[in-house]
Amino acid sequence: MSIPVLQVQGLDVELRSERGVARILQDVTFTIPRGGTVGIVGESGCGKSTLLRAVLGILPKGAETPRGAILFDGQDILTDHAASARGRIGFVPQDPYLSLNPVFRAGDQILEIMRRHAPGSRADHKRKIVELFRAVQLPDPEGALRKYPHQFSGGQRQRLLIAAALACDPALVVADEPTTALDVTTQREILALLRRLVAERGLSLLFVTHDFGVLASVCQEVTVLYAGRVAESGPVRAVLDTPRHPYTRMLLACHPDRAADLAGIPGTVPAATAQPSGCRFHPRCPLAQPSCAAAAPPMQALGEGRAVACPWYETPLPETALA
Amino acid sequence: MAFYIARRLLLALPALLGLVFLTFVLSRVIPGDPAATLAGDAATPAQLAEIRAQYGLDRPILEQAVIHVRQVLTGDFGRSVFSGRPVAEEIAQRLPATLELTFAALLLSTLLGVPLGLVAALNHNGPVDHLVRVLSVGGLAMASFWLAIMLQLFFSMELDILPLRGRVDVEIGMPPLRTGLVLLDSLLAGRGDIFVDGALHLVLPAVTLCLPGLATIARFTRSGVLETLQKDFVLYARAAGYGRVRLAAIYVLRNAVNMVVTQIGLLFGALISGAVAVEAIFDWPGLGTYAVQAILSADYKALLAVTLVVGVVYAVVNVLVDVAQALIDPRVAEDAR
Numbered sequence: 152m153s154i155p156v157l158q159v160q161g162l163d164v165e166l167r168s169e170r171g172v173a174r175i176l177q178d179v180t181f182t183i184p185r186g187g188t189v190g191i192v193g194e195s196g197c198g199k200s201t202l203l204r205a206v207l208g209i210l211p212k213g214a215e216t217p218r219g220a221i222l223f224d225g226q227d228i229l230t231d232h233a234a235s236a237r238g239r240i241g242f243v244p245q246d247p248y249l250s251l252n253p254v255f256r257a258g259d260q261i262l263e264i265m266r267r268h269a270p271g272s273r274a275d276h277k278r279k280i281v282e283l284f285r286a287v288q289l290p291d292p293e294g295a296l297r298k299y300p301h302q303f304s305g306g307q308r309q310r311l312l313i314a315a316a317l318a319c320d321p322a323l324v325v326a327d328e329p330t331t332a333l334d335v336t337t338q339r340e341i342l343a344l345l346r347r348l349v350a351e352r353g354l355s356l357l358f359v360t361h362d363f364g365v366l367a368s369v370c371q372e373v374t375v376l377y378a379g380r381v382a383e384s385g386p387v388r389a390v391l392d393t394p395r396h397p398y399t400r401m402l403l404a405c406h407p408d409r410a411a412d413l414a415g416i417p418g419t420v421p422a423a424t425a426q427p428s429g430c431r432f433h434p435r436c437p438l439a440q441p442s443c444a445a446a447a448p449p450m451q452a453l454g455e456g457r458a459v460a461c462p463w464y465e466t467p468l469p470e471t472a473l474a
Numbered sequence: 475m476a477f478y479i480a481r482r483l484l485l486a487l488p489a490l491l492g493l494v495f496l497t498f499v500l501s502r503v504i505p506g507d508p509a510a511t512l513a514g515d516a517a518t519p520a521q522l523a524e525i526r527a528q529y530g531l532d533r534p535i536l537e538q539a540v541i542h543v544r545q546v547l548t549g550d551f552g553r554s555v556f557s558g559r560p561v562a563e564e565i566a567q568r569l570p571a572t573l574e575l576t577f578a579a580l581l582l583s584t585l586l587g588v589p590l591g592l593v594a595a596l597n598h599n600g601p602v603d604h605l606v607r608v609l610s611v612g613g614l615a616m617a618s619f620w621l622a623i624m625l626q627l628f629f630s631m632e633l634d635i636l637p638l639r640g641r642v643d644v645e646i647g648m649p650p651l652r653t654g655l656v657l658l659d660s661l662l663a664g665r666g667d668i669f670v671d672g673a674l675h676l677v678l679p680a681v682t683l684c685l686p687g688l689a690t691i692a693r694f695t696r697s698g699v700l701e702t703l704q705k706d707f708v709l710y711a712r713a714a715g716y717g718r719v720r721l722a723a724i725y726v727l728r729n730a731v732n733m734v735v736t737q738i739g740l741l742f743g744a745l746i747s748g749a750v751a752v753e754a755i756f757d758w759p760g761l762g763t764y765a766v767q768a769i770l771s772a773d774y775k776a777l778l779a780v781t782l783v784v785g786v787v788y789a790v791v792n793v794l795v796d797v798a799q800a801l802i803d804p805r806v807a808e809d810a811r
């Protein structure tokens with residue numbers, strides 16, 4: 152068996168600032184096998200983007216000393232983000248409107264990435280980009296090379312950024328809510344494109360979303376985050392059909408296939424600087440016991456690749472919790 | 475782009491005509507009688523009246539102004555009341571000296587100010603950042619005549635490594651006249667010795683004159699870079715694996731520099747007025763010294779011509795600024811179309 156593309160093991164990220172220490176990620180562990188597609192779901196502010204920044208080696212100032220390990224192709228890139236890893240991890244950002252520099256041609260911005268991370272001449276690179284533009288169905292692929300970002304629509308820009316992510320033949324593509332900034336129709340098209348590219352090219356994908364519908368359409372595996380910790384993980388279908396963690400269960404009961412947000416569930420997501428002790432969900436959990444506040448429950452394997460960080464995963468939720 | 479430039483220049487024309495008209499009216503309503511200068515101290519009232527009639531100074535001011543504008547439009551700037559020579563000729567002789575000085579100062583302040591501002595922003599709250607902050611206050615507050623004299627005392631008198639005044643040494647002499655710019659003409663004539671001498675003469679005046687511009691450019695570069703560093707596309711570029719140097723020096727700077735270019739356009743006014751003092755101290759035979767002389771002798775034709783020339787230079791610089799901005803940011807060019 153080949154080594155997985157990405158192994159995140161016991162990742163802790165803390166952000167030090169004047170306001171104190173924010174514990175943004177704690178003990179996050181998951182694996183992406185070669186050719187695997189893993190989704191990270193969770194509400195806004197639960198640390199999804201920070202997780203991606205750790206993988207990409209661009210943690211914000213004040214978070215420079217994470218603990219744990221991130222193995223990319225078996226090599227630890229957490230503390231020393233090797234230049235060899237860059238370029239081999241393609242990145243599709245959240246906001247296609249803001250992620251391209253307005254004063255440089257789109258083609259030149261991709262060429263600069265390739266100049267540093269892909270073998271071959273500039274002419275080779277241009278040919279490759281045109282090919283990719285065609286693959287992502289950008290109209291007028293040759294002409295697009297010379298256009299500036301503002302000359303593309305939002306959907307086209309996201310196609311362009313997907314092409315950029317593929318430019319250096321990455322071993323892994325990470326995408327941070329790549330469709331949230333787009334309208335619904337465009338969202339659907341971009342998701343279809345991503346699915347096609349993953350299937351055609353056998354891409355390994357780390358895909359962040361807060362939308363279960365999107366998750367189900369793109370990923371095989373899912374890791375659910377709550378307030379910086381893994382609540383549960385497993386194959387997408389199984390987790391969506393029979394969620395185990397009370398958090399996932401309540402989320403899905405509120406919005407069976409819509410955006411993950413806890414509107415309608417009492418309480419709020421804790422601030423990163425004031426995380427509760429023990430299980431971070433216990434102040435809002437209808438199943439919480441005194442022991443939940445004492446220590447964080449460990450991940451328990453459930454078989455079939457599933458795991459959950461809650462000892463009460465078989466206890467039914469009281470009717471009132473889902474009102 | 476050519477169309478864009480032509481349109482911008484055409485738009486400047488009415489403003490310049492207005493300038494000619496207004497400055498004339500102003501020069502005639504402020505106290506001071508050019509006829510008195512022309513006639514000399516011993517003139518009788520009859521002689522004064524004759525001179526007034528001869529120069530058209532006895533007609534209504536508005537009529538005089540219209541005549542003046544018409545003359546300027548045909549390229550006739552009149553004669554200097556002071557020297558009797560055509561003003562256009564005198565200005566043509568002196569303009570290159572001022573252009574050479576202000577251009578050198580602008581170049582210096584840009585070449586030093588942009589990197590300083592960049593380094594300051596990249597080391598936010600570091601030593602260079604503090605230096606730039608001190609400089610940007612000091613550079614604007616320091617009186618240029620004081621700085622000029624200090625520089626002269628130190629580099630010319632004490633160390634004796636830079637010339638005290640003038641454009642070239644009298645013994646070496648000016649290069650054959652082509653553009654009037656010493657550095658350019660000496661190169662065209664293949665006279666390396668004059669080039670070096672001219673460059674040495676340029677150092678102290680240009681350094682004095684560049685300081686306010688340097689301060690402004692460093693400050694605006696710094697804040698532009700700091701602002702750009704917050705943008706999503708910088709984070710994206712880092713994630714995509716741009717090189718650090720490339721990211722800062724090209725990717726970020728090009729966005730930041732657009733604000734700086736606007737400032738350069740505004741700075742030019744300060745440079746020209748600064749040149750008046752600097753030229754006087756360094757005995758630089760430019761428009762500044764000419765203007766001072768014209769003011770002191772109530773030489774209104776000379777003064778009006780100087781104002782117009784400065785206005786034209788200002789307009790041209792601002793068109794150049796617009797063009798530079800359109801080149802830096804494609805969205806600007808598109809909006810302008």
Ligand SMILES: Nc1ncnc2c1ncn2[C@@H]1O[C@H](COP(=O)(O)OP(=O)(O)O)[C@@H](O)[C@H]1O
Pocket residue numbers: 166173175193194195196197198199200201202211212422423
């Ligand atoms: N650069 C930063 N400075 C300060 N706080 C940050 C920064 N980035 C993220 N955070 C904090 O970290 C937490 C997780 O943020 P993020 O990873 O962006 O979550 P998500 O992507 O899931 O919405 C939030 O509480 C957010 O306020």
Ligand SMILES: [Mg+2]
Pocket residue numbers: 196199200201327
């Ligand atoms: Mg996010």
